[in-house]
Amino acid sequence: MPEVELPEGYKPSEDEEYMNPRQLEYFRQKLLAWKQELMEESDTTISHLREENWHEPDINDRASLEEGAALELRTRDRYRKLIRKIDKALERIEDESYGYCEETGDEIGIKRLEARPIATLTLEAQEKHERLEKQRREDR
Numbered sequence: 271m272p273e274v275e276l277p278e279g280y281k282p283s284e285d286e287e288y289m290n291p292r293q294l295e296y297f298r299q300k301l302l303a304w305k306q307e308l309m310e311e312s313d314t315t316i317s318h319l320r321e322e323n324w325h326e327p328d329i330n331d332r333a334s335l336e337e338g339a340a341l342e343l344r345t346r347d348r349y350r351k352l353i354r355k356i357d358k359a360l361e362r363i364e365d366e367s368y369g370y371c372e373e374t375g376d377e378i379g380i381k382r383l384e385a386r387p388i389a390t391l392t393l394e395a396q397e398k399h400e401r402l403e404k405q406r407r408e409d410r
Contacts, residue, residue: 282380289369293380298363300387305356308349315342355388362390371395 274295282293362368369378371392378392391399 282384284380288377288380289366294363294366294368297368297383297387298360301356301359301363304387305353308353308356312346312349315346352388358390359388373399 274291276292276295276299280292280296282296286293359368369383370376371378372390373395374392376392376395378389382389382393389396
């Protein structure tokens with residue numbers, strides 16, 4: 271993908287060609303910044319867990335400590351999964367399939383991508399997918 275310079279304060283607009291090079295660069299930068307933020311949070315979690323005194327003599331203090339650590343590890347796992355989705359979105363930007371629904375091929379839309387830059391489905395396709403999931407769970 272050719273390098274694109276974004277004007278200061280650029281925001282994608284519905285008025286311009288969908289997923290033009292500027293929009294792709296905008297979302298690429300947004301995804302990279304989000305990924306960096308998640309990685310920094312993960313590093314903080316790891317540091318915090320390493321610094322903890324795991325030999326608390328009081329059983330209640332130790333239980334609280336372990337509960338907090340379990341929560342931090344779940345959060346870190348969620349971040350790891352999000353980072354994987356961000357990487358997939360960055361790959362879609364590179365192959366210029368970003369912004370298009372994996373099921374229908376339709377435009378996902380700027381507003382939806384602003385809210386959820388890792389989205390792979392249009393809102394309609396996502397809602398259909400969720401209804402089918404709910405139905406499968408109820409049929410069990």
